[in-house]
Amino acid sequence: MKHLLSVRDLDRDTAVGILDLAEDMADVATRAVPKLPTLRGRTVANLFFEDSTRTRLSFEAAAKRLSADVITVSAKGSSVSKGESLKDTAQTIAAMGIDAVVLRHGASGAARVLADSHWIDAAVINAGDGTHEHPTQGLLDAYTMRKTLHGDAARGKSLDGVRVTIVGDILHSRVARSNVWLLQTLGASVHLVGPETLLPLGVDSWPVTRGTDLDAALAENPDVVMMLRVQSERMQAAFFPHEREYARQWGLDDARLARLAPHTMVMHPGPMNRGLEISSASADSARSVVLHQVANGVSIRMAVLYLVLSGSGAGA
Amino acid sequence: MAARTVLHQADITRALTRISHEILESNQGSSDLVLLGIPTRGVLLAQRIGAILDQLEPGSVAVGELDVTMYRDDLAGQPTRTPSPTRVPAGGIDGKTVVLVDDVLYSGRTIRAALDAINDLGRPRAVRLAVLVDRGHRELPIRADFVGKNLPTAVAERINVKLIETDGEDLVAIAEREATA
Numbered sequence: 001m002k003h004l005l006s007v008r009d010l011d012r013d014t015a016v017g018i019l020d021l022a023e024d025m026a027d028v029a030t031r032a033v034p035k036l037p038t039l040r041g042r043t044v045a046n047l048f049f050e051d052s053t054r055t056r057l058s059f060e061a062a063a064k065r066l067s068a069d070v071i072t073v074s075a076k077g078s079s080v081s082k083g084e085s086l087k088d089t090a091q092t093i094a095a096m097g098i099d100a101v102v103l104r105h106g107a108s109g110a111a112r113v114l115a116d117s118h119w120i121d122a123a124v125i126n127a128g129d130g131t132h133e134h135p136t137q138g139l140l141d142a143y144t145m146r147k148t149l150h151g152d153a154a155r156g157k158s159l160d161g162v163r164v165t166i167v168g169d170i171l172h173s174r175v176a177r178s179n180v181w182l183l184q185t186l187g188a189s190v191h192l193v194g195p196e197t198l199l200p201l202g203v204d205s206w207p208v209t210r211g212t213d214l215d216a217a218l219a220e221n222p223d224v225v226m227m228l229r230v231q232s233e234r235m236q237a238a239f240f241p242h243e244r245e246y247a248r249q250w251g252l253d254d255a256r257l258a259r260l261a262p263h264t265m266v267m268h269p270g271p272m273n274r275g276l277e278i279s280s281a282s283a284d285s286a287r288s289v290v291l292h293q294v295a296n297g298v299s300i301r302m303a304v305l306y307l308v309l310s311g312s313g314a315g316a
Numbered sequence: 317m318a319a320r321t322v323l324h325q326a327d328i329t330r331a332l333t334r335i336s337h338e339i340l341e342s343n344q345g346s347s348d349l350v351l352l353g354i355p356t357r358g359v360l361l362a363q364r365i366g367a368i369l370d371q372l373e374p375g376s377v378a379v380g381e382l383d384v385t386m387y388r389d390d391l392a393g394q395p396t397r398t399p400s401p402t403r404v405p406a407g408g409i410d411g412k413t414v415v416l417v418d419d420v421l422y423s424g425r426t427i428r429a430a431l432d433a434i435n436d437l438g439r440p441r442a443v444r445l446a447v448l449v450d451r452g453h454r455e456l457p458i459r460a461d462f463v464g465k466n467l468p469t470a471v472a473e474r475i476n477v478k479l480i481e482t483d484g485e486d487l488v489a490i491a492e493r494e495a496t497a
Contacts, residue, residue, distance in 0.1 A: 311396030
């Protein structure tokens with residue numbers, strides 16, 4: 001694997017293989033020395049043109065657990081805020097000698113542009129590009145579902161027959177897109193719920209069912225309820241009348257939490273708007289796997305870094 | 317195909333039985349003994365030796381698996397290797413005598429990686445090495461403590477180890493590298 005740009009590049013065996021590899025990586029974290037020497041001497045550059053806490057820290061932790069060196073460049077506090085382009089920033093850090101770029105960018109397709117251009121020779125990992133994709137988030141969500149459903153027997157399994165309901169701001173969500181495509185590859189069925197105004201234009205061509213009534217969707221007892229963040233920073237228009245109306249219609253509040261089937265797990269990619277799309281009680285309940293998602297993210301990113309940086313196809 | 321069988325099923329069983337006795341003898345019993353097989357066939361051999369030891373001195377030997385992929389020194393030059401799980405027995409390896417088990421000892425680089433991997437798992441009292449076949453051509457100062465068969469080979473030759481669990485038969489054969497291509 002030379003780059004990871006989109007989950008749509010992954011076939012079923014590859015995707016299951018990444019999840020299995022992440023199981024091995026998770027085992028490392030439980031050991032006396034939670035570190036592997038595998039990527040010693042390799043340098044990973046985190047290039048973040050958009051704000052991020054967990055993804056950036058998660059990639060940093062993953063790279064360090066594999067003994068790689070990490071350079072982090074954030075838009076704030078770098079020459080990006082002076083107007084330097086993606087090309088120039090990438091070439092500047094590439095000139096310092098790097099093996100992989102983890103790119104977060106506000107423009108959809110930025111990671112693909114960087115990978116297909118011949119600006120740099122390094123492997124490119126998409127850490128979120130506009131409203132397009134966030135592949136490692138999709139992978140860690142699939143991993144979390146599989147681990148929660150199957151526990152220690154998860155290895156080798158797909159998500160055949162698992163029913164996932166994704167709720168909220170689908171329009172702006174790269175997390176939703178990566179989940180929809182990856183879950184389809186892994187055999188799960190996806191139901192989207194949200195206000196009509198927050199469903200993207202091309203949603204009819206997606207391999208999903210959809211609705212606008214959250215209570216009806218929850219009455220179907222899905223295995224997974226994934227609440228998406230309302231991305232106010234991307235909303236240039238009025239998509240719903242008022243936050244409180246959104247919370248009442250599409251938020252996972254305490255009453256809806258109480259009605260969930262015993263096996264239903266609650267997911268959220270973070271950061272959470274408590275009281276808007278998810279209530280505090282829901283976020284902190286025993287069925288919430290939000291913190292597992294964060295922990296599993298490190299394992300998934302270790303697996304991905306290993307795959308793009310090892311093997312004869314990798315590196316300069 | 318110029319493949320020449322050097323060990324048949326009975327030879328392999330005899331070799332593993334002898335190795336088991338030698339392990340017991342050098343360890344003065346089976347107390348605090350942990351067998352760690354190196355995937356894939358080393359794991360199977362470790363399980364077989366573990367079963368023999370269990371007959372000789374029931375209930376005291378622990379068997380696990382040690383994947384060394386992430387510790388190899390040749391990761392960059394080859395196609396991406398898929399790691400196997402590492403399974404350390406419940407008692408851990410601290411203060412134990414660890415016997416690494418592999419099918420073929422060649423350059424010694426796998427064992428070098430295994431020693432590094434063990435170092436990250438804990439601090440055993442001692443680490444020993446048991447192999448079914450030692451074919452020579454070491455590139456590192458590593459030797460086996462328990463050897464099923466010393467098999468002088470040319471670098472151009474290949475050693476094929478087949479075990480019932482993975483290949484349907486127990487067999488060790490020498491083949492010309494060109495002939496198998």
